[in-house]
Amino acid sequence: MGTGIEDVARAAGVSTATVSRALRGLPTVREETRARVLRAAAALNYVPSPSAVSLASGRTRTVGLLTPSIARWFHAHVIEGAERTLRAAGFDVLLYALEADASMTRAAIDPGVLRRRVDALLVVGMPVTDAELESLSELCVPMVFIGAGPPGRARVHMDDAVGSAAVVGELVALGHRHIGQVQGAPARNVTWSPAVERARGAAERLGAAGLPDDPALVEAADFTTAGGRAAAARLLDRAPQVTAVYAHSDEMAFGVLEELGARGLRVPEDVSVVGIDGHDLGGLLGLATMAQDATGQGAVGATLILSALAGEPAGPGVVFPATWTPRRSIAAPRA
Amino acid sequence: MGTGIEDVARAAGVSTATVSRALRGLPTVREETRARVLRAAAALNYVPSPSAVSLASGRTRTVGLLTPSIARWFHAHVIEGAERTLRAAGFDVLLYALEADASMTRAAIDPGVLRRRVDALLVVGMPVTDAELESLSELCVPMVFIGAGPPGRARVHMDDAVGSAAVVGELVALGHRHIGQVQGAPARNVTWSPAVERARGAAERLGAAGLPDDPALVEAADFTTAGGRAAAARLLDRAPQVTAVYAHSDEMAFGVLEELGARGLRVPEDVSVVGIDGHDLGGLLGLATMAQDATGQGAVGATLILSALAGEPAGPGVVFPATWTPRRSIAAPRA
DNA sequence: TTGTACGCGTTATCAG
DNA sequence: CTGATAACGCGTACAA
Numbered sequence: 001m002g003t004g005i006e007d008v009a010r011a012a013g014v015s016t017a018t019v020s021r022a023l024r025g026l027p028t029v030r031e032e033t034r035a036r037v038l039r040a041a042a043a044l045n046y047v048p049s050p051s052a053v054s055l056a057s058g059r060t061r062t063v064g065l066l067t068p069s070i071a072r073w074f075h076a077h078v079i080e081g082a083e084r085t086l087r088a089a090g091f092d093v094l095l096y097a098l099e100a101d102a103s104m105t106r107a108a109i110d111p112g113v114l115r116r117r118v119d120a121l122l123v124v125g126m127p128v129t130d131a132e133l134e135s136l137s138e139l140c141v142p143m144v145f146i147g148a149g150p151p152g153r154a155r156v157h158m159d160d161a162v163g164s165a166a167v168v169g170e171l172v173a174l175g176h177r178h179i180g181q182v183q184g185a186p187a188r189n190v191t192w193s194p195a196v197e198r199a200r201g202a203a204e205r206l207g208a209a210g211l212p213d214d215p216a217l218v219e220a221a222d223f224t225t226a227g228g229r230a231a232a233a234r235l236l237d238r239a240p241q242v243t244a245v246y247a248h249s250d251e252m253a254f255g256v257l258e259e260l261g262a263r264g265l266r267v268p269e270d271v272s273v274v275g276i277d278g279h280d281l282g283g284l285l286g287l288a289t290m291a292q293d294a295t296g297q298g299a300v301g302a303t304l305i306l307s308a309l310a311g312e313p314a315g316p317g318v319v320f321p322a323t324w325t326p327r328r329s330i331a332a333p334r335a
Numbered sequence: 336m337g338t339g340i341e342d343v344a345r346a347a348g349v350s351t352a353t354v355s356r357a358l359r360g361l362p363t364v365r366e367e368t369r370a371r372v373l374r375a376a377a378a379l380n381y382v383p384s385p386s387a388v389s390l391a392s393g394r395t396r397t398v399g400l401l402t403p404s405i406a407r408w409f410h411a412h413v414i415e416g417a418e419r420t421l422r423a424a425g426f427d428v429l430l431y432a433l434e435a436d437a438s439m440t441r442a443a444i445d446p447g448v449l450r451r452r453v454d455a456l457l458v459v460g461m462p463v464t465d466a467e468l469e470s471l472s473e474l475c476v477p478m479v480f481i482g483a484g485p486p487g488r489a490r491v492h493m494d495d496a497v498g499s500a501a502v503v504g505e506l507v508a509l510g511h512r513h514i515g516q517v518q519g520a521p522a523r524n525v526t527w528s529p530a531v532e533r534a535r536g537a538a539e540r541l542g543a544a545g546l547p548d549d550p551a552l553v554e555a556a557d558f559t560t561a562g563g564r565a566a567a568a569r570l571l572d573r574a575p576q577v578t579a580v581y582a583h584s585d586e587m588a589f590g591v592l593e594e595l596g597a598r599g600l601r602v603p604e605d606v607s608v609v610g611i612d613g614h615d616l617g618g619l620l621g622l623a624t625m626a627q628d629a630t631g632q633g634a635v636g637a638t639l640i641l642s643a644l645a646g647e648p649a650g651p652g653v654v655f656p657a658t659w660t661p662r663r664s665i666a667a668p669r670a
Numbered sequence: 671t672t673g674t675a676c677g678c679g680t681t682a683t684c685a686g
Numbered sequence: 687c688t689g690a691t692a693a694c695g696c697g698t699a700c701a702a
Contacts, residue, residue: 002450002451002679004678004679004680005679005680006679014688014689015688015689015690016679016680016681016689016690017681017682017688017689017690017691018687018688018689020680020681020682021681021687021688024681028687028688029687029688030687030688033687033688045447047447047450047451048680049390049451049678049679049680050386050389050451050452051385051386051387051389051390051395051451051678051679051680052386052390052678052679052680052681052694053679053680053681054385054386054680054694055384055386055387055390055678055679055680055681055693055694055695055696056679056680056681056682056693056694057680057681057682057694058681058694060386065430069415070405070411070414070415070418071408071411071412071415073406076405076406076411077406079405079430080404080405080406080432080434083405083430083432084432084434087431087432092429092452093429093430094427094428094429094430095400095414095418095428095429095430096422097415097418097419097422099415099419112380112382115337115382116337116382116384116385116386116695117385117427225615225616225619254616254619257619258618258619261619280560281560281589281616281620283593284560284589284592284593284596284620285616285619285620337695339694339695339696340695340696341695341696349672349673350672350673350674351673351695351696351697352672352673352674352675352697352698353671353672353673354696355696355697355698356671356672356697356698359697363671363672364671364672365671365672368671368672383695383696384694384695384696386694386695386696387678387694387695387696387697388695388696388697389678389696390677390678390679390680390694390695390696390697391677391678391695391696391697391698392678392696392697392698393678393697451679
């Protein structure tokens with residue numbers, strides 16, 4: 001059916017071994033021979049069979065992308081950045097969406113599906129249990145984490161604790177003393193998620209300001225708009241004295257805005273609102289936020305993967321800066 | 336390194352051929368034998384090498400997803416729906432993001448990259464030139480189009496012309512007679528994009544209402560918020576008499592809202608705004624829209640692919656309904 | 671119902 | 687620098 005390496009070899013008057021070497025740019029080929037092979041291959045429109053290449057070489061030229069979501073802002077943009085970089089380097093991207101249901105549980109990662117299918121793994125914004133991490137490690141392929149990532153692994157991310165503390169600092173500076181929080185729900189069985197780090201950063205900054213880290217002012221949600229709204233409803237029912245709500249992601253903050261609007265509360269006159277991410281629609285909605293570059297993180301993560309595949313020693317990762325972006329959703333509390 | 340079919344055969348006391356048959360559920364295996372093989376395979380944690388399977392069988396159990404974007408609302412949700420369905424059926428999903436740059440051009444699809452790599456193709460929201468379509472056809476794999484799709488091909492989509500006409504009808508019914516439009520830019524060299532169909536539907540409904548399809552009231556953009564805003568700016572400069580703006584996607588409508596806000600124009604008092612899609616944040620922004628189910632379209636598209644791969648004759652496609660969703664961004668024009 | 675042996679299309683090893 | 691040839695791991699006629 002398709003034209004194979006043998007056809008090229010015949011057309012170029014050389015052996016299949018030479019064709020293989022010439023096409024892959026190995027140095028042990030005379031330039032004239034290589035040119036002849038290249039010409040023949042182009043003329044025949046030859047494309048090597050990926051399956052055969054994988055079987056013989058042991059490499060798939062494919063990177064697996066593990067993510068709990070495609071549509072959420074952070075994941076969509078990371079994937080976009082990573083895919084672009086990987087494809088430019090000639091790698092295929094295999095998409096594994098391990099969607100979490102409403103209860104924040106998801107099917108455990110099945111390492112069998114990944115076996116011999118990918119050269120490397122990019123884990124995007126997904127807390128992974130120790131058990132899952134171990135089974136993934138047994139795949140013996142380089143792994144890079146973006147956003148969430150276990151300690152000791154190559155990880156690309158914003159500094160969650162510092163960024164979170166800065167957000168609280170801004171609210172405190174405005175004079176807020178009753179700051180409600182819609183935190184990301186800590187994933188099951190995981191102690192190192194961004195949700196945890198952001199909560200820690202916020203708590204520390206509250207403490208530094210002499211404010212209590214009152215559990216009554218904290219609710220958790222699943223990083224979605226709907227979850228953020230539900231959490232805001234619970235929070236406002238219990239603690240109507242809050243003058244500001246800090247949601248640990250923009251999408252959750254959008255939910256907070258929805259709930260405030262439904263209750264007839266005005267932003268920022270009655271309640272200030274802040275998020276994290278730098279979502280594209282934050283400007284239109286006037287949402288103050290701590291912005292991060294998700295697409296860039298995807299690209300850098302992909303670059304780390306590529307250098308690991310090239311045999312270079314993996315660094316510990318990269319920390320991205322976050323940019324404070326004040327907008328009209330925040331103001332000093334009413335006197 | 337990994338355990339192979341031979342190990343399983345030895346452990347089960349049968350030949351590799353029997354292992355292959357047993358594991359794939361072929362009927363020509365005694366039940367007792369099959370059980371023994373299954374047990375051995377499970378005990379050894381055996382997973383067939385995808386490369387070897389592909390090479391021997393000619394099938395890759397992989398579907399290619401071609402899309403111009405991952406982060407845009409429609410594409411993100413279609414991909415999510417399709418990925419879920421395909422993975423549930425045991426298929427891998429290869430992601431090909433053929434990003435368009437600002438000038439709406441993108442790299443031509445390279446069929447070489449797809450050769451022998453996928454069993455089928457899902458083209459998501461991407462107008463394809465005739466030349467590209469032809470080169471894709473030469474891959475000889477089933478193709479399904481979601482959103483945009485050439486005539487005569489299996490296509491899953493909302494009825495663009497009808498939905499678009501309905502939007503115009505709603506504005507006309509409210510009393511608007513100067514309706515500006517931010518249309519999707521027709522892709523280069525393509526006459527059958529949703530952008531074209533939506534424009535046609537709108538023009539026909541305007542005509543039916545006795546209103547002119549005034550080119551001065553029409554601008555084109557690239558289906559993004561930024562593009563929508565720029566188009567709105569041009570439109571408002573040229574035709575300040577418009578009392579309503581119909582953007583052919585919600586994301587472009589968001590850009591229209593941005594531009595109106597920047598000019599101090601109020602929605603809907605000064606200008607009504609409508610979009611198409613049913614974007615998640617439409618509720619918060621109060622944007623009236625003609626909503627469609629993108630995730631569902633992805634799932635149905637995947638189902639069509641699966642049945643085509645199962646050898647069933649491909650139907651012509653599926654048309655999804657669109658739901659008129661009035662919100663506070665529309666009102667009667669000022670007297 | 672099961673086993674044997676060949677083929678799938680490359681890469682890699684080893685002579686030459 | 688180049689050419690045979692043996693893997694690579696599995697599917698599948700064909701024979702038993």
